[in-house]
Amino acid sequence: MTGFDRILMTTGAVVLAIVWVLPLVYAIWTAVHPSEFEARFVLTAPLTVENFAKAWNAAPFARYFLNTFILVTGIVVCQFVLCTLAAYGFARYRFPGRDILFSLVLLQLLVMPDILIVENYRTIGALGLVDTIAAIALPYVASGFGVFLIRQTFMTVPKELDEAARIEGAGPLTILWRVYVPLAKPIYLAYGLVSVSHHWNNFLWPLIVTNSVETRPVTVGLSIFSTSDSGIEWAVINAATLMTSAPLLIAFLLFQRQFVQSFMRAGIK
């Protein structure tokens, strides 16, 4: 790559990044300034933590964070396990009905869970799980998205590696665990981050299926600020948003390096 290309690419990357990060920058701006400065960007604006204080006090956030953490961990672990197994089945086994089952999985991508809340609430009610963290998680523990994504990745794992492991006496699950999963590590990271973000931010279903502080996730606390009857208070919403998403942003900063460590370099002809 010539120097010129490099500069062009880098410039493009940075310009795009600035546009992309603007909402975050704006959120930070408003969160640390009094609300007069929501729409006025003067560098001399006074800093304040009041918005954060207000947000923190509006709901039992400590408990909500704990709930969210349990919820998200549970979902992601279950998703990893269930989706990995299913994806492996779809990627490397041939059996009658496979295509039909796979289209049923794809169908789950299309069906928005929110549309089914009434029915799902009924199911959860029948299981006696209303107002539990498990109730929030159950409809999501098997994800068509995850199955599809991991299947796509498993399909690109060189067959020889599978074969070599088989020769070494590894059974299907050992191969899955010791060959496919490590090779798909970047995808698991990607999926994990996406899934965590998604469930961290999911709102309607948790709101409906839970009633108590002991089970509700942070988004429920966050939503108190996003009501619109009295106009939008950007300063507080954004402070609350930053507060609740900070763990995600930090997690991404920590994990993103993993995306760019090559796993599949030489060694496979």
Added chain:
Amino acid sequence: TDLQFYFPVAVGGGAAEVIQSLTDEYLAANPDISIDAVYAGSYQDTITKVITAARGGNAPQLSVALSADMFTLLDEGLILPFDDFITTDEDRAWLDGFYPAFMENSQTGGKTYGIPFQRSTPVLYWNKEAFAEAGLDPETPPATWEEMVEMGKTLTRKDDNGNVSQWGVRIPTSGFPYWLFQGLTTQNDVILANSDGNETNFDDPAVVEALEYLVSLSTEHGVMEPGIVEWGATPKAFFEGQTAMMWTTTGNLTNVRDNAPFDFGVAMLPANKRRGAPTGGGNFYLFEGSSDEQLAAAVDFIKWITLPEQSAKWTMATGYVAPRPATWETDTMKDYAADFPAVLVARDQLEHAVAELSTYENQRITQIFNDALAAAITGTKPAAEALAEAQAQADAILAAYR
């Protein structure tokens, strides 16, 4: 007795905490009752949660929900009238002690289904400094439609490029435009729907005229921003000096007081044929599927929380209009009003207020109406045509309820 109580929060300022603390107070006084007060999101989330839970066989005993959703809940067969629990004279007195304007939305077919709780009404806010700068009397808001146009013209300012830097007035039209528009129709002395909730008057000439007036504010007179005017950004636009006057809910009073960087006034909406404004906000409902014991406890709780003492706390914390005259007679309330007279505007306006548009299949009917308003405001259709179409659609839907 165990009760579950859903409540929405639609304004900032710790409304949820106030409800929780009031509940706790009640529980302390009534140790044999336990109430699980569940924050249920916005009004829209709350109704979804209520109906979902009810369909799942798990309805709460009581809930606050939009007063306008009464017919919807009735239609779903979810709510019970309060009348069965009004047994004593004292109870009857309590029920009669609400402002009639609020009760309009709470009763149908001779029965009371809702108890007003977090109720509001739109008022006009004006920027006194802007008035002064434009050479108007900062203490006199427009009292009529014509005055609003005239003053608006004076207040509208343009910069050197000919771009408007300050509009005269701002009547938000996003989300639920029918509500503020209902102010205009009421002032034009027309009712949008009958009290049985099965007949609308969308194509009434007076309604058309009101809509034409609204449209003319930006097209003909150029005193309001063209296109759909965003509800949520309106207070901010007012604070930023983007507009000299705004129509919005009394629920914004605290917000405006805290954040307006200038001196402002609050007034009743201007009049045309008459003064007028809709009411809005949420009522208490009782739900089907609860035991009599639970219902009795629920009614008791509602009675308690609407008593002047509690009601005053609630009003001062949130800016909602206290729904009973008695509340305004308390000392706390009087002190508060003396300190901040603007809160009285909404109360006084109640005299002229009417029920918020509410019909069977309320959300759909209002949506149809909203679409018609949006079409006229954005110039896609003439007002008369848009409203006639809306009326036809509404008729088709409501026919089933006549």
Added chain:
Amino acid sequence: MTQAMTQGAAGRAVRLDGIVKRWGDTTALDGVSVDVAPGSFTALLGPSGCGKSTLLRIVAGLEAASAGRVLIGGADVTKRPADKRDLSMVFQSYALFPHLSVAENIIFGLRTRGVKRAERQDRLERVASLLGLSDLLDRKPAALSGGQQQRVALGRAVIAKRSICLMDEPLSNLDAKLRQTMRTELRALQRELGFTMIYVTHDQVEAITMADQVVLMNAGRVEQAASPEALYERPATTFAARFIGTPPMNLIPAAALGQAGAVLEQALGASVLVGIRPEAMHPAAGPTNGPAALTMTVTGAEYLGADALVQGRIGDAPVLMRVPGHAMPAPGGTAAIAVAADDFHLFDAGTGARVTVPDPVSLLARTGLPVATPGADAPVLNQRTP
């Protein structure tokens, strides 16, 4: 189970019975039957694309045969999956796990089979030092040279001490010296542990020096399966004759031998090719006046370090002769050639099959070809060190 492995399992017999493999309309294997004795070392030899790897993969259970049966230790394993066949394999493309270090790659099989850590470590050290990988154990395959990668693949296969070991060109990327060492080591290991080895190679020297049996393949068929000596001394077809030996055997149409050739063809009643290995041709002592048939016109010579290849023609057939570097005839001249009777090979010109003659010596005598005294250059039997 662990115990059995530490001691190394005794080899099991492998039998392939009429194996056919097709992909769409290409036929990679066309009825291959091979018998591999338990504990023996069998080399699969053949030109590129002849089906060696495919056959090996079918033995391993990685590829399903389109027809035919695979028997291991007498049991029909045609439908048994690879991980149940108890064998190890070196892949032609190495198939190293890119996410694992060299050490982890090598002990992969031990871990899946639950061998204890201490023993794993122990064996790993021995294998690594055998293969010269001791300093590289912590590297990822991506940080290895081609030859090092190949050695890791080899390590993975030999550490397991399975009863059958399959290797697909395991030494192709190693230099001569290392290769020589590895050959000796592999052979010694195989002898010591007694496992059955099936070894794919394109290198005839490897096949001949290492194997008990060489299976020579061509275009999906077995040309000849025999001991290395038999393959060299009595090639069954012209293909085998030309494939084994560097440079390959000269195949001279009988017609090019003039009168002698005519006598030969007449005696055999078929048109034949006369095969003579370059190293079996010796300049006759001093200029001869014998029959013109085995007079070679020298056209050039190639120096190969220790010896030289003399290019020339007999009749109009091009031939090569191998001589010690110091015994090179000058290009442009002619040289009379002597060949021992045992070193004449006859093949049917049509089918390419070897023609066996009851009494070759007297037949040759009749043709008048200058036959050297038999036995003088008969190859000595393979005396490889074990």
Added chain:
Amino acid sequence: MTQAMTQGAAGRAVRLDGIVKRWGDTTALDGVSVDVAPGSFTALLGPSGCGKSTLLRIVAGLEAASAGRVLIGGADVTKRPADKRDLSMVFQSYALFPHLSVAENIIFGLRTRGVKRAERQDRLERVASLLGLSDLLDRKPAALSGGQQQRVALGRAVIAKRSICLMDEPLSNLDAKLRQTMRTELRALQRELGFTMIYVTHDQVEAITMADQVVLMNAGRVEQAASPEALYERPATTFAARFIGTPPMNLIPAAALGQAGAVLEQALGASVLVGIRPEAMHPAAGPTNGPAALTMTVTGAEYLGADALVQGRIGDAPVLMRVPGHAMPAPGGTAAIAVAADDFHLFDAGTGARVTVPDPVSLLARTGLPVATPGADAPVLNQRTP
């Protein structure tokens, strides 16, 4: 541009100047300087892991040197990216594009350079038939055998006719016959088009028969860069001496030669190793009564098809001798050995460097070693066909 390519570009010189390559704390190349004349054929030879591929990748511009300069055609290209260096390359791991057919793989470079379709087709056909790939053009690489894949990689490099061609073990997976053909073809192609070839191989025969210059590497350094003959005849170090020649040169500590060795060391004033190639040792005619020094105790023999390797000892140093198959001494006995004066090589026992003696013949005469008449087995000059 297109025109230049159809005609083949004349080779450009390549110069490597003090190249160092480190990865973390492993040093793959440690100050390598090589000069490659334009249009010449240079082979990089050396044991596995010595840095051949790395050096080639640095020439190609795929790897940045940690220090040193790369000059192509006189211009410093150290910082020029690979696609601007105008060369072609065969990767050790082939690096075929898995999603493209064989034909598309081969013409990939022509397409990127905008060669017309008709010409592409034309060249493709020629290259494919040269490499025996004509029937496989529509296949994906995954459906090819190892050797076929390697040939595709070769095809991709040669079709381009660039001015410099880099090849990393391009024939390692081919059988002897095909390999022989490919060697000749590659060499012919290179001569015809005149491009500069840098050719990595672990196979000394390939290096010696094909190259104008052989660069012998060891552990990231150049041991010797010389013509094949010089490398064989005058190895600069013990490493070179042992690396070239199969089996390798015998290196006998002077001490093992008894009295003669002592004389030698005394004359040179250093402890030395005496190098004698197995093929330079000849059984002296008839039993000799000469000095014991060059009497070999025969312990075994290995039959290699055309000739045999005799294992034995001189003093206590193990030695190998190569004899024609028919001239094998019987194991257990002793054999007197004759070696020409030119075939004695002397190396410093400490540094391994060659010791040059002004008048070797008289020195040897003083030692009393049985020297054969000079010239009798002096290797003939390389007379390869072009």
Added chain:
Amino acid sequence: MLSRQWIHGWLLLTPALAFIFLFTHVPAVTTVWNSFFSTPRGRRPSEFVGLDNYERMIGDPVFWQVLVNNLWFALGTIPVSIALSIAMALFVNRAFAGRSLVRMAYFTPTVLPLIAVANIWLFFYTPGFGLIDQVLGAFGYGQTNLLGSPDTALAAIIVVSIWKEAGFFMIFYLAALQAIPPQLAEAARIEGAGGWTIFRRITFPLMMPTTLFVSINAVINAFRLVDHIFILTGGGPDNASSLLLYYIYETSFRFWDTAYGATLTVAMLALLGVLAIGQFFLFDRRVHYK
């Protein structure tokens, strides 16, 4: 060997499928079933109405309008967001100073909750003091009411969707880039291919499995990414920015016309099923996996 494959295959799928069936397919079938009944209302119980709901849908102008809106929305978002996501992944897969910050910038849309983000965009779009108008104003332009006029509302929504999606897809492309052996790019480079050619002829084809995945998701998202509409426009003005799923929400959860909501859902599932599943089975066989 075959039946073993079957058993293993089924065993692997069972746990995931059980959950998917319980929480997706069973309720979805109920939904389809409901579409043949009328919505139960207090006084009128649900009754079988056959295809009445479908007839109503065919005659519903709003349905057709949101469908057309949705097609424009799909056309506007899918190609742009996929192209941008690939560009982003390529950008941040190289080394340069500040790379991790840039990468995080692209990732922010995925992390921030949509309610909050939509409000921020609402601010950007607000006429007068909104960010866009402030920037434009600095160049002397007047106010623009992007969300409040029917001509631009949908476009404004599309921009937010692209912002949200591109960063999301970028993550998958970034992961996919890691799986491509670098020798292939090297070989192409040797053959004189520049960055663009390498991308077009090597990288992109080898990322096809991801592209298939992403494009199917993009198609689906074009129909299901509506959260921000609730806050930005509420589907207005006059349904100008309403999409099919938004209309379904309104019908089902505001109008509580569950039968008609179910009917619309069936229509959407049918449409998407054809688009997405068709797309999958059409392309999966052609994608080069390895």
